[in-house]
Amino acid sequence: MTPAVRVLEVLAATGLVTVQDAGRPGFAHLGVPRAGWLDEPAALLANRLVGNEASAAVLEVLGTVAVRPAGPTWVAVTGACSPVSVAGRAVAFGEPVHVPAGAVLRVDLPMTGVRSYLAVAGGIAVEPVLGSRATDTLAWVGPARVEGGARLPIGAAAGEPQALDTPRAPMVSALRLLPGPRADWFDGDPLDALVAGPWTVDADSNRVGLRLDGPALRRHPAYVGRELASEGMVLGAVQVPPSGKPVVFLADHPVTGGYPVAAVVHPDDLWMCAQVGPGERLRFRRG
Amino acid sequence: MTAVLSVSGVPGVTAVRPVGATAALVEVDDAAHALALSLWLRSRVAALDVVPAAATVLVDGCSAADLHAVVGHWTGSADTPDGPLVEVPVVYDGPDLAGVAGLLGLTVDEVVAAHTETEHVVAFCGFAPGFGYLAGSPWDVPRLASPRAWVEPGSVGLAASWTGVYPTASPGGWQLVGRTDVVLWDPSAPRPALFEPGTRVRFVQVAALGGGS
Numbered sequence: 001m002t003p004a005v006r007v008l009e010v011l012a013a014t015g016l017v018t019v020q021d022a023g024r025p026g027f028a029h030l031g032v033p034r035a036g037w038l039d040e041p042a043a044l045l046a047n048r049l050v051g052n053e054a055s056a057a058v059l060e061v062l063g064t065v066a067v068r069p070a071g072p073t074w075v076a077v078t079g080a081c082s083p084v085s086v087a088g089r090a091v092a093f094g095e096p097v098h099v100p101a102g103a104v105l106r107v108d109l110p111m112t113g114v115r116s117y118l119a120v121a122g123g124i125a126v127e128p129v130l131g132s133r134a135t136d137t138l139a140w141v142g143p144a145r146v147e148g149g150a151r152l153p154i155g156a157a158a159g160e161p162q163a164l165d166t167p168r169a170p171m172v173s174a175l176r177l178l179p180g181p182r183a184d185w186f187d188g189d190p191l192d193a194l195v196a197g198p199w200t201v202d203a204d205s206n207r208v209g210l211r212l213d214g215p216a217l218r219r220h221p222a223y224v225g226r227e228l229a230s231e232g233m234v235l236g237a238v239q240v241p242p243s244g245k246p247v248v249f250l251a252d253h254p255v256t257g258g259y260p261v262a263a264v265v266h267p268d269d270l271w272m273c274a275q276v277g278p279g280e281r282l283r284f285r286r287g
Numbered sequence: 288m289t290a291v292l293s294v295s296g297v298p299g300v301t302a303v304r305p306v307g308a309t310a311a312l313v314e315v316d317d318a319a320h321a322l323a324l325s326l327w328l329r330s331r332v333a334a335l336d337v338v339p340a341a342a343t344v345l346v347d348g349c350s351a352a353d354l355h356a357v358v359g360h361w362t363g364s365a366d367t368p369d370g371p372l373v374e375v376p377v378v379y380d381g382p383d384l385a386g387v388a389g390l391l392g393l394t395v396d397e398v399v400a401a402h403t404e405t406e407h408v409v410a411f412c413g414f415a416p417g418f419g420y421l422a423g424s425p426w427d428v429p430r431l432a433s434p435r436a437w438v439e440p441g442s443v444g445l446a447a448s449w450t451g452v453y454p455t456a457s458p459g460g461w462q463l464v465g466r467t468d469v470v471l472w473d474p475s476a477p478r479p480a481l482f483e484p485g486t487r488v489r490f491v492q493v494a495a496l497g498g499g500s
Contacts, residue, residue: 025335025336025347026335026336027336027416027479028336028338028345028347029325029336029337029338029339029411029412029483029484030412030416030417030479030480030483031412031413031414031415031416031417031418031480032416032479034336129474129475130474130479139415139416139455141416141474178305178307178308179290179305179307180305180306180307181304181305181306181311181312182304184291229340229341229342229343230340230341230413231312231340231341231342231343231345232312232336232338232339232340232343232344232345232347233345234306234307234310234345234347236307237306254413254414255338255412255413256338256340256411256413256414261306264306264307264308264310265307266307266308267307267309
């Protein structure tokens with residue numbers, strides 16, 4: 001292959017399209033968010049379908065994207081179930097799809113879910129920053145957001161495209177909650193209040209956090225008006241500001257925070273936070 | 288409810304709190320203990336992240352029970368760590384310098400003298416990549432009542448007993464006393480942050496920045 005073949009030309013992008021991989025944990029003590037794909041199972045599936053290593057970077061699409069690979073290549077779209085087309089003809093979602101040279105691949109707004117993942121054989125090969133190609137939208141570490149006119153380098157294909165392996169039921173169910181470090185700041189067990197809900201996803205949710213609206217969690221009388229010294233935060237932390245409305249910290253969360261963490265979402269359920277949109281209901285259960 | 292594991296017999300450490308199943312928070316007396324413990328833990332637990340803060344150390348990738356067992360073996364103290372020493376040239380002409388001096392009952396020259404004579408140490412980072420919270424000042428400086436929407440990179444600010452230098456332009460509520468041109472954050476460098484937890488910092492007053500002076 002000539003180098004020119006290994007380029008993905010971005011014709012148009014709407015919403016928020018970013019390059020994502022497993023992120024860059026390990027730099028939190030320097031103030032760097034981990035970033036990385038929000039729906040990890042979907043992104044890993046997309047990579048498997050096109051024969052990529054699990055670490056290959058993909059495009060996370062919240063909106064729509066149209067791309068033109070400079071040469072023939074395999075692609076796969078997973079995550080939010082979206083219409084996918086090549087040269088204007090509908091092709092499969094969740095399967096490896098061949099894109100001939102010069103053809104345009106489009107991913108349109110999903111029928112269900114929020115974020116889709118586009119893997120290209122060889123992976124998006126932008127220059128890594130601190131060991132990762134992920135875009136962090138809090139401090140903007142990593143590559144810039146993907147916009148029309150971008151030309152993204154593509155790596156050499158590592159393997160053969162694979163048939164659909166273990167499809168995940170694309171159903172969002174109740175998220176399992178584990179105990180957080182500051183349960184004593186709340187009036188009663190905060191897991192009870194979080195499980196009771198119900199919660200509605202706020203419109204200002206993003207890659208930093210999933211903001212929830214519902215019956216406000218109440219602080220224990222001994223902690224009303226008190227301030228917590230900022231402390232380290234984990235992915236999936238359910239932080240509760242004085243408003244009582246919880247925020248689930250996602251991949252671009254600040255590395256420290258000054259509000260008490262009432263609970264932590266089970267790591268295996270975090271992907272669901274990527275696939276619930278504004279106005280949708282969300283429930284928790286004890287995990 | 289949360290099973291808080293209390294710690295006894297380890298000076299400066301009070302408890303280990305679970306953060307889900309695979310992370311835990313160690314509660315300590317102050318930022319100096321958090322820094323010292325975090326540096327000790329960093330080389331002793333195979334964690335994803337070890338994050339010191341004002342009164343805690345978060346260890347991501349280690350259960351509370353495991354961390355509790357490890358922390359029980361800490362015999363270290365909160366002595367100033369022997370980290371690398373960096374000198375930071377500062378022009379002390381910040382918009383809040385006179386106000387800070389007034390609040391502290393000092394002259395501007397006295398504030399500058401005290402700030403440059405103190406050896407600071409980066410207790411922890413946060414807020415932005417490469418933003419360190421530098422301990423060393425004996426002062427308690429209030430944050431601005433109304434944060435600035437825009438703070439220039441290189442601005443040197445005070446808040447509570449901390450000194451901080453803004454690595455990149457951002458909003459900010461710290462009282463600005465000066466400015467520097469050192470590069471605090473370069474993600475392409477082998478050590479991307481000039482200020483890491485444990486780095487010792489000395490501020491040096493200069494009349495002007497640049498020009499290799």
